[in-house]
Amino acid sequence: MIETDLEKRISAAAVRLFGKEAAQEARIQKTNNSLFGDYQSNFAMSSARALKRNPREIASALTDELSKEKCFEKVEVAGPGFINMTLKKEYLEEQVYDGIAPAKEISHKGAVIIDYSSPNIAKPMHVGHLRSTVIGDSLKRIFQFLGYQVIADSHLGDWGTQFGKLIVAYRRWLDPEAYKKNPVEELEKIYIRFEQESEKDPGLPEAARKELVKLQNHDPDNLALWEEFVQISLEEYSRLYQELDIHFDTMYGESHYHPLMPDIIRELKEKQVARESEGALVVFFEEEENLHPCIIQKKDGAFLYATSELACIAFRARQYEVNRMVYVTDARQESHFKQVFKIAMRLGWDFELVHVTFGLMGLKDGHFSTRKGNVIKLKDLISEAVTRARQVVDEKNPDLNDTDKKEVARVVGIGAVKYADLSQNRTSNVIFDWDKMLSFEGNTAPYLQYTYARIQSLRRKAEESGLLLPEGNVLDIVNETERTLAISLLQFPYSVHKAAEAYRPNIVAEQLFDIAQKYNTFYNSLPVLKEDEPTALSRLQLSVKTAEVLKVGLRLLGIKTVERM
Ligand code: ARG
Numbered sequence: 010m011i012e013t014d015l016e017k018r019i020s021a022a023a024v025r026l027f028g029k030e031a032a033q034e035a036r037i038q039k040t041n042n043s044l045f046g047d048y049q050s051n052f053a054m055s056s057a058r059a060l061k062r063n064p065r066e067i068a069s070a071l072t073d074e075l076s077k078e079k080c081f082e083k084v085e086v087a088g089p090g091f092i093n094m095t096l097k098k099e100y101l102e103e104q105v106y107d108g109i110a111p112a113k114e115i116s117h118k119g120a121v122i123i124d125y126s127s128p129n130i131a132k133p134m135h136v137g138h139l140r141s142t143v144i145g146d147s148l149k150r151i152f153q154f155l156g157y158q159v160i161a162d163s164h165l166g167d168w169g170t171q172f173g174k175l176i177v178a179y180r181r182w183l184d185p186e187a188y189k190k191n192p193v194e195e196l197e198k199i200y201i202r203f204e205q206e207s208e209k210d211p212g213l214p215e216a217a218r219k220e221l222v223k224l225q226n227h228d229p230d231n232l233a234l235w236e237e238f239v240q241i242s243l244e245e246y247s248r249l250y251q252e253l254d255i256h257f258d259t260m261y262g263e264s265h266y267h268p269l270m271p272d273i274i275r276e277l278k279e280k281q282v283a284r285e286s287e288g289a290l291v292v293f294f295e296e297e298e299n300l301h302p303c304i305i306q307k308k309d310g311a312f313l314y315a316t317s318e319l320a321c322i323a324f325r326a327r328q329y330e331v332n333r334m335v336y337v338t339d340a341r342q343e344s345h346f347k348q349v350f351k352i353a354m355r356l357g358w359d360f361e362l363v364h365v366t367f368g369l370m371g372l373k374d375g376h377f378s379t380r381k382g383n384v385i386k387l388k389d390l391i392s393e394a395v396t397r398a399r400q401v402v403d404e405k406n407p408d409l410n411d412t413d414k415k416e417v418a419r420v421v422g423i424g425a426v427k428y429a430d431l432s433q434n435r436t437s438n439v440i441f442d443w444d445k446m447l448s449f450e451g452n453t454a455p456y457l458q459y460t461y462a463r464i465q466s467l468r469r470k471a472e473e474s475g476l477l478l479p480e481g482n483v484l485d486i487v488n489e490t491e492r493t494l495a496i497s498l499l500q501f502p503y504s505v506h507k508a509a510e511a512y513r514p515n516i517v518a519e520q521l522f523d524i525a526q527k528y529n530t531f532y533n534s535l536p537v538l539k540e541d542e543p544t545a546l547s548r549l550q551l552s553v554k555t556a557e558v559l560k561v562g563l564r565l566l567g568i569k570t571v572e573r574m
Contacts, residue, residue, distance in 0.1 A: 064090030119332030167262030173221030
């Protein structure tokens with residue numbers, strides 16, 4: 010990664026000049042304006058105190074020292090002590106040619122567990138789960154790319170009061186025909202009916218409670234029904250995950266942690282983290298922690314969400330060599346995770362626990378609900394995206410054959426949905442606007458995919474006209490448009506690091522958008538195939554490198570590319 014390379018050079022130069030005291034991390038940044046060179050460092054200011062010198066003096070000595078290095082065209086002092094660096098053409102070409110892979114961090118001890126998607130059994134996944142699924146998947150890809158070992162877990166909601174209700178509803182109202190055709194939908198229907206009828210008939214909730222107790226005591230009939238619900242729900246989720254190209258290593262549900270809860274209760278009591286209060290077991294927080302007391306076990310012996318969460322952490326810690334656990338859910342679960350993380354800390358459990366939150370999602374024209382007031386299902390959203398993408402493809406590229414059109418519509422439709430989510434700052438609310446997200450212009454998946462396909466088409470044309478890229482570096486970056494593109498390409502690995510640090514895939518999306526824009530400016534203003542061979546080859550290679558970055562980058566967002574569209 011170019012940033013690390015330059016930072017090392019600055020630190021080394023500083024140590025040569027000022028000795029060991031200067032051995033501190035140098036931070037560099039890309040400049041916003043090429044008038045100030047390509048990169049800038051504030052090392053002179055940040056080390057001034059330690060070196061007991063004035064920043065300008067440090068900067069000017071460093072500038073002289075760094076000017077000797079072959080990688081710089083120019084090194085200058087600016088303002089109170091900034092060091093501005095302009096890269097030498099050859100160094101830039103070399104970096105673009107082989108500097109695109111991120112420097113893998115070597116010392117990742119232990120795995121990062123990412124807990125995302127996590128739908129609730131017997132309910133269809135709706136768009137609310139989309140964000141968790143898509144953001145979690147992208148984080149998984151980003152961390153893997155950086156060399157971390159990642160465990161992807163969908164923490165299914167497969168235990169709790171809804172099962173008592175479902176069992177009652179199933180026995181009373183299930184329509185076997187409808188159930189056969191669309192099991193999860195039918196389960197949802199009878200669940201809603203249960204809620205409606207309960208308002209009139211107080212006997213129903215009571216009956217549900219009884220069935221739940223029977224289930225928890227492993228009554229064989231109820232257990233068999235529960236297993237059936239889990240099974241059919243998992244089949245539906247798996248189809249969706251497959252369609253979205255999303256893969257989990259484990260899908261333990263909350264039920265998996267149920268047998269582990271008594272141990273947690275014991276540990277909480279022994280370490281005096283929880284105490285008895287009005288018959289329940291509760292953890293209280295300090296006033297400045299500003300958290301409600303967390304109930305671990307109710308008076309009637311029932312465990313709660315937080316209890317199973319703690320058991321889950323303990324299980325993971327025992328099962329894997331863990332370094333970090335990351336939870337991706339909407340912001341409404343913020344206090345739940347704050348409570349749980351605090352309790353884990355008090356128990357002396359030593360991992361990094363991170364809650365990655367996101368905002369709500371709505372449609373441009375109205376809510377995410379159908380006329381009947383139901384929430385739109387993820388399945389329907391995806392098929393609508395693919396249908397709409399197909400219309401766009403028919404219009405843009407009528408000559409494509411039908412098989413290709415189908416494939417392009419899927420890749421573009423699903424890509425557009427994912428990108429509309431991932432390109433935004435995750436904490437903001439997302440507004441789905443079909444026309445905007447499927448547009449070939451602007452910050453959209455189709456724009457990036459189209460830029461990629463355009464380069465592939467250029468590549469095919471080059472081949473047809475006999476222009477073949479030889480092995481090795483033929484880059485000859487001579488004009489400003491090429492240079493701007495090259496510099497943007499070099500930002501890519503760093504953007505992946507930043508995205509991982511902040512758990513924000515939109516940082517990668519922004520970089521890809523910048524690259525695509527710069528590429529299109531390059532493509533529209535500079536001929537490639539019409540030029541003499543050395544220039545044509547250099548521009549072709551720059552194009553191919555751009556396509557490589559776009560493809561890798563889009564994959565980090567879980568988005569595919571196609572060779573023509
Ligand atoms: N099933 C929960 C829901 O749909 C999300 C679970 C998130 N993961 C966790 N470990 N709590 O709201």
